[in-house]
Amino acid sequence: MPPRLPGPRGLRSLTLCLRPAVASPAQALQPLIQTANISQKEKKRKMKQDPYGWAQAQQRKAANVKRQAELQAQRDAAWGDPVKGITTPFVESFDTAGQAPVSPPKVGPDGQLVEEPKPLPTSPHLRNYLLNKDEFDSAIQYAEHILKPIKAEDRSTADPEKEDEESREHAARHAKAVAALERIAKLEHGGAKDRKHANIRRCIETFGRHITDHSLERPTPPLARGVEPKPQPVRAGPDTGSSEVQIAILTSKIRALTKALEGHGGNRDKNNKRSLRRLCHKRQRLLRYMERKERGSGRWQHMLETLGLTPATWKGQITL
Numbered sequence: 530m531p532p533r534l535p536g537p538r539g540l541r542s543l544t545l546c547l548r549p550a551v552a553s554p555a556q557a558l559q560p561l562i563q564t565a566n567i568s569q570k571e572k573k574r575k576m577k578q579d580p581y582g583w584a585q586a587q588q589r590k591a592a593n594v595k596r597q598a599e600l601q602a603q604r605d606a607a608w609g610d611p612v613k614g615i616t617t618p619f620v621e622s623f624d625t626a627g628q629a630p631v632s633p634p635k636v637g638p639d640g641q642l643v644e645e646p647k648p649l650p651t652s653p654h655l656r657n658y659l660l661n662k663d664e665f666d667s668a669i670q671y672a673e674h675i676l677k678p679i680k681a682e683d684r685s686t687a688d689p690e691k692e693d694e695e696s697r698e699h700a701a702r703h704a705k706a707v708a709a710l711e712r713i714a715k716l717e718h719g720g721a722k723d724r725k726h727a728n729i730r731r732c733i734e735t736f737g738r739h740i741t742d743h744s745l746e747r748p749t750p751p752l753a754r755g756v757e758p759k760p761q762p763v764r765a766g767p768d769t770g771s772s773e774v775q776i777a778i779l780t781s782k783i784r785a786l787t788k789a790l791e792g793h794g795g796n797r798d799k800n801n802k803r804s805l806r807r808l809c810h811k812r813q814r815l816l817r818y819m820e821r822k823e824r825g826s827g828r829w830q831h832m833l834e835t836l837g838l839t840p841a842t843w844k845g846q847i848t849l
Contacts, residue, residue, distance in 0.1 A: 609839025611847045612787060612809055614780075617837035618649045619735070623781045624788070626727035627652035628716050652734075655727050656714040665714055673703050721785065732777035736832060737768035745827035772819040773832045779812040780836050802849060809847050816843035 567575075576583045609615050621632055630651055635644040654662040678695040681687040712718060716727055734740065742748050752758060768774060786805045790798060820843065823829045832838065 607839065609837075609841045611841040611845070612783060612805070612849065614839045614842050615837035617835060618647060619835050620780065620784060620837055621647075622649040622651070623724075623728050623784045625649075626716050626719075626724040627655065627731055652727070652731050655716060655730060657716050657719045657723050657727075658714060659726060659730075660714060665710075669707055669710065672706070676703070725782070725785065728781040729778055732774055732781060733767055733769055735835065736771070736773040736777045736828075738771050738773075738828070739764045739766075739768045741773075741828055741831065745831055747827040749828075750823055750826040772815050772823070773828055776812055776815050776819070776832065776838075777836060779808050779815070780838075783808050783812065806847075806849050809842075809849070813843050813847060 614620075618632070622629070627650060629649060631646040632649055634642055634646050637643045656662060656665050676699065678692065678699055680692055716723060719727075738748070749758075783805065786801055786808065789795060790801055790805065795801070816838065819829065819832075
């Protein structure tokens with residue numbers, strides 16, 4: 530508290546501050562810039578003084594405002610959604626695990642067709658229970674071979690009619706068993722867990738470096754001047770741990786959770802909303818890491834174009 534000094538009688542005590550006075554701010558040396566906003570009085574004066582020039586100025590202003598709105602719309606579209614990004618045919622095929630050749634038609638609330646069905650990438654070789662078509666066909670052929678009736682070696686005592694009857698019964702039983710196995714192993718009859726495992730295999734086949742290193746034109750990022758490429762070791766099996774594979778797997782899980790939350794009662798599902806938030810942030814960390822390491826490479830461009838990932842998925846803050 531500043532000290533109080535006694536003053537003349539009849540006057541109240543004066544409060545003096547002994548702190549040094551604050552220096553006045555330095556005068557700005559920059560010239561004053563006149564703003565573009567003018568008053569209504571000035572607008573009316575200009576309109577009366579030069580109506581033709583005023584109309585041209587208003588046309589230029591309207592064109593500028595329209596162009597700014599178009600550019601902002603383009604920026605917003607390029608920024609994308611932090612959760613969904615841009616829905617591509619590959620991402621849309623996650624819903625059926627690559628079994629549907631076309632997307633379902635979109636119908637409006639009045640029942641009219643809003644969007645035509647689009648072709649989707651398929652994986653017809655995948656089967657349920659972690660099987661593929663080759664494994665399924667080889668198992669059927671092996672079962673047919675070991676269950677086939679054995680003909681008698683001594684043909685003098687053999688009964689040809691009985692052998693033919695057994696062969697026909699075996700063929701009928703085999704056809705019935707094959708039809709049942711086809712229904713069981715069909716992915717369309719599987720659940721969400723079966724589609725998740727199938728989508729994981731599709732992501733490994735599409736983004737695994739054991740395939741992209743040979744299919745992409747420039748899979749690795751460009752090297753600095755004077756740096757020679759190092760020989761890479763030969764992979765022992767499919768690539769399941771690279772960043773692009775993990776990002777694709779997380780995108781498929783995010784797609785499934787988003788569809789579940791958009792359904793009936795999804796706004797009250799706190800557990801799935803928390804899981805969705807964790808998956809989005811985990812994908813964001815992997816995308817930031819891959820942007821530092823692989824930006825400008827064929828892997829980075831291939832992943833962004835196929836999964837429809839936009840800057841909103843790894844830049845800024847993700848809020849749900």
